[in-house]
Amino acid sequence: MAGTKLLVVDDEPDAAIILAKTLRARGYEVHTASNGLDAVTMAKTLTPDLILLDILMPGMDGTEVAKVLQEDPTTRNIPVIFLTCLITKKTQQIGAHYHDTTKCTFMSKPYDLDNLLVEIDRLIGAHVG
């Protein structure tokens, strides 16, 4: 767990701060981005072990970020947890890019922290494996 890099993307600063604090308390190295563009840049430079991605963001939303990351070989295989309050047509369509639940999950806000931690472990584990 030590040294595991996470990237948290959320346009709500409070949400990002709280989640980051929560995860750091459990030993993760957590970076944050507050918009899609930054998220893509940071993903490419940091190559985190997992990205927690808010979907509903102004400008480039979470689905678009995911699409861009899919196209880049360096970021293609990073597992993603989509955090969303809303299951919409758009969010459903993201599934089309991920055939495989080893690579992504949807979690709705407010999330159950325990569940979230389990999912993070699972996805990172699968990726490494």
Place this chain on the structure above:
Amino acid sequence: MGKPLRVLVVEDSEDDTLLLIRELQRGGYEPVFERVATEEAMTSAIAKQTWDIIIADYVLPHFSGLEALRLLQKSGKDLPFIVVSGKISEEIAVEAMKAGAHDYMSKNNLKRFVPAVERELGEAKMRRERKQMERELAQAKEEEFRTVFDNAADGILIVDTESKKFHLGNNAICRMLGYSPEEIKNLGVMDIHPEKDLPYVINQFERQAKGEFSLSRDMPVKRKDGSVFYADVNATTLKIAGKIYLMGFFHDTTEHKNKEKLVLDANQRLEKVSEELSAAKRDLEQKNEALQKAGSELEQHVKERTAQLAAANKVLGVTQQNMHTVIKNSADGLLIVDDNKIVLFMNPAAEVILGRKAPDLLGEPFGLPLTTDKPSEVQLVAADGSVTIAEVQAVRTEWENEPVYMATIRDITLRKKAQQEIEAANEQLRRFNDLKDEFVSMASHELRTPLSIIIGAVKLVLDQIPGKIVPEQKEVLETAMNNLGRLTRIVDALLDISKIESGKIELHKTNIDIRGLIEETVGECRRQAEEKGIRLGFRVPEQPLDLCIDGDKIKQVLMNLISNGLKFTPAGGSIKVECKAEQKEVQLSVSDTGCGIAEQDMPRLFEKFAQFGRKVGPGEKGTGLGLAISRGIVELHKGRIWAKSQQGKGTLFTFALPRLDSRDIVSELLEQAVRQAVKNNANAGVIVMSVKAKGQEEEEQVQRVLKEIQDLVEQNLRRNTDNTIIQNTKEVLVVLGNCDVAGAAAVCQRLTQTIECHLVDEDLSSKLDLLIGYAAYPDDGKTSQSLIEKAREAGVACLPSNKV
């Protein structure tokens, strides 16, 4: 001096011979004689010399009178032959005479002899002279004949009846045929007739030769140059030097025939004309008859009709008045328009609707559409600018025995307006509904975001991350946490019910064993039950109970019912979850030993915000939406939910979910996947796997293996849009949501490898055949059925008994 006489005597006795000679001498003859007694002698005697008479004995040792006579006849000489015999009998005499002897006498009575000789000699002489005369006559005749023959106008041919060859032809026939007389002699019947007629000609010839008839009419005859003419042939038989000939007289009838033909034709035409005239006459007579008949019938008919009409008129007189009333007062306009669109009639209502008076429109063209299958809508603008909307429909009918259109015109302005208003209202409702949904969604999002942050923040503090906290702080924060939970639940419930009500919920059905779901749900509630001191148990049947349901949503229903139970049951009570399989449905029930529901509250039990005045524990106040949501979910599954309760005793909630047979399940799931694919413009796939036993013993294995395959597949499928089902106990179907052809192929391959490994491990690869095929929407088909079939057809055997 005696008359010389050469006598041949056929006699064996010399004496007898001399006797005869002496008699002849006595008779004044000077006989020169020779005696023969054998055939040879006689033969040579006849040949050697001419004789005047032959005298023969009847019976000789080596010869006989008859034989001698025959010899004479054979020689062809005509000599008197007298039999002088020792024996006399009438029989012998008759025999000799019959044979051709000229006389017969006895040796003992020669008195008659010389006179007989004289007589016979005389007769012989006469015979000779006559013959001579005949010959001369014949000669003369022949010359005459020749003249006639050569100069005849008709052609004459003399034909050998046996060989059918020409013996002789006259000049005329030569001219007719174009041959010379010499050429004629080398020809025959076969040469002078057209080949196709030869059988006929020959037949005629033979019959004429037999004498059946003499005249053959219109025989076709072929000239030397090949041209053909017609002749009547008159034939008669002719004997020339012992041979039979047919003499035919040829009369050229061609011209005659032509003339005949003309006459015949003329005759025929005449006959025909005559016939036609007769027929025409008959026809005329018939028509006359018919006319008369019709005339009298008509009279009769008219009489009858007049009577009928009179009667009808009486009746009509009454109803006609009524008809008139109806037409005059009808609110709908009625018009009669002929095929040229000219208006023949219109009623007052038509005048009103069209805004024109009848006199103006009668005789004028009708300008509106005359559709007969369905009404047409038209807009009429009046002089004052007001617009009337009318509906016109026509019907074909008769008006004074002419085909016309009867048009009905109806003022639908008000109706249209009402329709438009309803449409507008509907539209507005739809918009409002959409707005509401959007609002609810946005609202719940807006509510959830800060909610989520607050929860996270409180949890951080409770987890003492920013720093240690004292128990009182913990208590306060826990209160906050509980309420945050409640707030979350309300927001979720609001969103749920909103979606249910606007019908926007999509069920994600999968084939699940309901027993597992029950167990799971009960497990999740156990802690809470224990804390409250309530016994929580469940009972499920032993066999698997697959249902095609949205697992999450049904779990939500169960959770709702169980938590209701927990809410309203005091400590020491119990809650039981049960599941019962009926034939067409599965019933799940949650019963508690709680306080029950008042009878007056029962009707509104499943309505929104129906909270009942009840004492509830802290943090237990519900949303008021749980049962409404549960009902919504159950009804979305085409099931039903109901409750039974007794106040103070307990409550039983039951909901039933329909069971589908495996085929329906497959359709449901695949259709769901296809529906999603259509909606999202994406793909869906299906994989069909079937296992076949190679031999009889392996049959039972098949079932087991199918189940194993299903388990394997389920382990290997990673998405919740994928489903496996065992269909018809023969195949395992995998429904792949959101999956295109390439994806299906990839999954197929992965599964194939897995299954193969498994079967090889179990040493089944030689006993079973495994077929796997896949198909994807929309490439391989557009309906679930066609996709399944395509996948089945594309099944490829993949158990490698021979693979390396």
